[in-house]
Amino acid sequence: MPAKISPNQPAYRLLGKNYETPDLVAKVTGKAKYAEDYRAEGMLFARLLLSPMPHARVRSIDASAALAMPGVKAILTVDDLPAPADAMTDLGQVIPANKLAERGLTNEPVYQGDPILAVCAVDEYTCAEAIEKIRIDYERLPHVVDPLVTLRPGSPNARVEGNVWLRPVAAPPKPGQPPPPPSAPQVQELKWTDADFAASKDGQLPMGKATDKWEYGDWEAGLKNADLVLDETFVSPNTSHQCLETRTAMAYWQNGKVYLHCSTQSTSQTVPAVARWLHMDASDVIVISEYTGGGFGSKITSSIQCIIPAVLSKKVGAPVMMRISREEEHFIGKARPSIHGRMKVGFTKDGRITAVDMFVLCESGPYDPQGDANQAGRQLSLMYQPPAMRWQGISVLTNTPPRVSQSQPGGFQGIVLMEPILSKAARKLGIDHVAIHRINAPEGKASLGPAAGGKRPYVTSAFIKEALDIGKASFHWDERKARAKRSGTKARGIGVATSCFVGGSVGFDGLFVIKPDGKVYVQSGIGNLGTESVSDCHRVTAEVLGIPWEKVEVTWGHTGRNLPWTCPSGGSQTIHAMTRAAFVAAHDAKDKLQQIAAKDLGGRAEDYEVGGERVYRKGGGGSMSLAQAAKRAIELGGIYDGHEIPKGVNKFTAASAQNLTGQGLLAIARDTMPRDGLTHSYVAGFAEVEVDLETGRYDILDYLAVADVGTVIHPRALGGQILGRSMLGIGHAVGQKWVYDQHYGLPLAKRFHHNKPPTIMEAPTKMAWEAVGLPDPETPIGARGIGEPPVGAGCMAILNALSDALGDDVFRRAPVLADTILASLEAGRPMEEGLTAHI
């Protein structure tokens, strides 16, 4: 099945067409420079010393022997690092720092691998020898690596302060004032009772006290009046992001500014993050990241350890490269939090969900509370549209590596918890699996989550039903369904899953210059992490201005090069947010071109049109080329060439624009266009699997993802995102996991062959994608982001297909490997340990 975009999509000159991205030749020739590829004269190296214990306090450090070694330049501990800083919102409100948050180095390591100090020396060999000479006296503290264990009475806590996160409820906003910023999260001790644990039998998740909850509708009545109520527990895995590029960073100082070569998803947004970590003015921070080797949510604004070479560099007065090894990346490289979920879901006999009662336990690691538990509930409420729902959540600390968002954070886990139930319900009620998804699917401005301010929020649009219809036809669902399920030692099954997530933000800036050479020089603050949105978004600029793409030059990846304020490249915001920014900037250019033409050629601005690299009078008459207009813009000055910067743009953009002043026609604008609803995207995944019943091994024969992402901007890049993120989800189904020894609280699986990210051999034999192509009505170009929803769809289409092949009750957690299948088939019941973490 070739990839295709449904004819729904309106025809554009450039949008929806493939093109060669400007970064590609450098990539294929090996010339593209990632953080570790930079060399600076006099560069020194740094390596980290990691905690051997899951939880300890450093009593003393004796580094004298190391410092006495020739070639050793400095040692950095947490005492040399700035304290956690408060953050400030755009509205000027202070978000107080989480005082328990990760600082990069620590004297109270809270997981094995937590960096204690960094050694800087002339080369890494010397760093290693020096580290082995350092003696650290640790006081071992109690540890726990299983979120359920720490909730048992009398069990250890991961932090001295406690074991669960609470976010105190902020006071309601005063009339006329914006809502107050979220208060700093706090850690407290919470233990469930023996009775809570005793009440749950047969692998069901105990439901003790939750720390957080919301609800809408009469969920109790919904469950009571249902024809079928399923009560199921499922566990999703902790999965390291395992970006192929580790978070290596190199830094040096010049004229009071720090130049940081780091691995980050976002370019512009990394500047304020680094500035906050270093307690510096953002104008003194230059971030260089032209190419980033993957992020998946773990490098949204790089990570805090990137300040270590920066601080060391200042200390030793030379550039410092801190290479992060794969094992170190396992520790500091972040991971998706696992969720233990228990769901009671009511169905009518025709398959409509009546109510959901959801209880989720999120293993948040040792440092930050994660939003995954809450987002799991919100996305579930959108995807399956339960008319009534209760959500209860608890975010538990463990002495395991820090967690952070990973592609479809929370949304993924919500889908993973819900899909097995939907699948089981379809089997029990005798309803087709596609049909049960369609019955419960959102449509139009569908609601999600609990009411805020008396009204439930809603999305901008949803065309998932269309996606299911397209997929059902393209996948030949009904034909496959009619086929035999068993032959020889093999069983086959088909599965479908739907998935959704946030797909766009608003409010960022566009910035470019039309120079007298007639070319458009676009400044892109978007990170280049492989999605190609760094150039894709600017296709809109060319589209709107009516110029060939070859006339567009994109500058990216270096905040010393005058980039605009841009959304973080995370959470699939970019294609939505930055096509909007490109759109408004292009219209700013258009307006200015029209005004210049009117000034020079007479008439009113609105008499002119822009196209064919010219600005021309509608219905014939005078015209001028963009090159001429650019020259005129410089002569005119003022707003035209950037001598006057509009008030509305972010100060980051304004500063960049000032450096571009006088080079041509300066287009600059902030996206203030209205949007009714929250932008979300959707994917329906279809899969067929074949299981070998004698070995438990299974192959994915076929996979199709149909995406509702609004307008397609760049089909090949979109296909990469849809199938790439689908594979990321499939990885969660077929192998990715953590393994911990609970006695010592230490990880056993730190290598790729232990954590099992999928190889090309795990990829489905056939993969294809399609796009619904219906533009989102709330954004001018109609494009939404796609990085997230394929993950849940990929994972659960596979697992639903597996249930279809093997029946219910073979597995109750992901990933599902040969051992689980074989042991359960042998015993005739689920044999894996349902609730133990990290097995």
Next chain:
Amino acid sequence: MGLVEFATSPWGQTVPIHIAFYLIWVAAIGGLAFLIVHAIYVQFFAKKEEFAPSAYPAQAAANVPAKVHRHTLASRLFHWVMSVAMFALLITAFLPRVGFPFDWVTYHWIAGLVLTASIVFHIIHASFWLDFWAIWPDSIDIEDAKRRWSRATGKSAPPPRKFAKYPMENKVYHLAILLSGLSVTLTGLFMMKRVRTPLFTRNPYIFGDMTWGLMYVLHGLAGVGLIGLIMAHVYFALRPEKFAITKSMVFGSVDREHYLEHHDPERWAPTSK
């Protein structure tokens, strides 16, 4: 070269794990050296043993049976069971360490259990059926030991008295074997929790790494100590002047002549049974 080998625990702490295995050779060579020195001493330098006259009436000596009962059948059985177990333990423990690898663990723990059982039997038996205190050195033994030492080193001292049932060396040896044997069996019993046996679930986590390390060191020290002790024991058992005692461990009794020469009937009343 330390006496103990250390390892890094999973938490990065330095903990003892066992004795340094060269101590096996130290014990063996030390034991051997002792035998040689002792044999030479006895052969060339030792004075004839002299005892203080006994208060025991001479005519009563006639009543001493030809065979003076020394060890009950139960005691002798215990001794030989224990010795077989002990040899099995030493062989299974140390041969693989000195270049003769074989599947030793199962034999070792089974032998260990036999040894333990025999010791438990012995303690109960000795406490309730035997003269419990007969084997413990008393004040006379200590006084006589001082006398012997003085005389051996050329100082003047009254001759020591004849022995009770057990000569002083015997008692001291028992004490040494008791200490090392109890150390090795108690630690060994706990260590069985660390290997797979049909008896209980393997669980090395009943103690912390440090406690275990010390336990292994104690087990090892007692074990190599036993090498020396057993060597000495076998040596003495084979020495002609002690052979009567060795025989008594087989047949249960000593000859009247031996009895009268070495033992004081006041301190050990002769019986034929």
Next chain:
Amino acid sequence: MADTNKIDDTATSLSRRTLIKGVIAAGAVSSGAYLFRTSVVRAQQSAAGSAERLVTLTVNGQQRRVDVMKQETLATTLRYKLGLTGTKLGCDRSECGACTVLVDDVPHYSCSMLTHTARGKNIVTIEGLASAEGKLHPIQQGVIDEQGFQCAFCMSGFIMATAGFLKVNPNPTRAELAHGISGNLCRCQDYDKILTAMMRGAENARKVS
């Protein structure tokens, strides 16, 4: 610009052509001499009969004389002493394939081969694939044609693995090629598109030859 003299930087990423020019310049001046200065480990004495410190490597058709430590891997030498940073270190443990180079036409994980072992062998890295005039290798062109890869950190490894595989099997099926390049990991998980691009590269190569 503020940082021009500090770093041998890449071009401002303006056009494709200026980009290539800029980056080639950067690669050419990279010298690793300063990266391994005197240190305790560097001063290791050599026993009689052991491997020499100075070795001659043939890299991308050029003879390169390098001072190499005993424990140095080929990837380290290429990246830090010869300035060939197109070869990436993804894991340094022969698990991900990002460091794949051709050694006598055979793909190897350069992270897991001592530089000393590669003496006298013909080493080709990603930088050595395109012609001297800048004409891309057919596999590189396949990537351009299909917009293969996302973040591309794994790209040079995949391309080198494919180049090696095609020397043995120039006309593979999709499944054969997948198997042939299965020693390379892509964490963007863009396998489908990568395979399409590599198949396109194989097709391009067949057209050339």
Next chain:
Amino acid sequence: MAIIRDIMPAFELFQPANINDAVSLLDRHGSDAWVLAGGLDSFDWLKDRIKRPKVVVDLSQIAELRGVREVNGGLEIGAMTTLTEVVRHPVVKEKFSILSHGAESAASPQIRNQGTLGGNVSQDARCWYYRGGWKCYRAGGNICFADTPTAINREHAILNAERCVAVNPSDSAPALIALEAQMVIRNVKGERVVNAEDYFVGPAIDITRMTVLQPGDLLTAIRIPATWAGAQFYFEKVRDRQVWDFPLMNVASAMVVNGGNIERIRIAVNAAAATPLRLTAVEDAVRGKARNAATGEMGGKVAVTGAEPLRYNGYKIPLMRNLVKRAISGVEEAKWA
């Protein structure tokens, strides 16, 4: 001493040009020396700085250790022959295809391009506690971390565990055992030849070694007799990832069937115990029987007699049973409409 990984410690490197030089170097340096073949197992130990040999003897320059020679209808494969060379060798493919399949199932293409047959059979255990640097029995300590009440041991042994529960991960070893291969070992005293199944050492005998190789010994070649040339072969490896993964279990069998009956058979599995296991009880049980599903079932049951699962590896019992069954009677192929 604080722990740091991913930087190899310094060592002295020798690159002998012939076997004699290699053997005398190994003799001179004894247990200080580390034999480097393909290096894919070695570099992990060295980069983790867990093993710190003073001297590394790199065999890569010894031409006489490399290559496949035909000898009396059988083969002699130099220990340094790469797995890829073994896989692609026409005689291996034609007459001894289980070895080709076994070698091809190992690791990844690049590893097979560098990893050697000698290295593959001599590789160390992959127990994650042991490889993580935990001081277990195998590492010279006095504990098995993988067999404790809380241990995670899905990849560990179900048979013949003796204190250590690690398994041998070699994919070529069972094929070599099935083919009745012999290992040629050299040291300064001369050459000795051991049968493939005797090449491996279990923890009961020596808990810190995988093979009979002692310091000073060098595996130089692997001989495959003509005995099983062209027999009916079966090889299967079950693993989590279909490339770059160690076996959850693998099986290899060589069989001569006459008139529907199993006339001769050799069968071996790996990743079930600390050594590759030749299943003589199964061979005895099925020899002379009709080659059919019933015999396969019976053989499978015999194979798992005495298996003792740990907490997480119970699945290995049905897995071994099924793999042995398949190795005897084949797979019932699916026939999809």
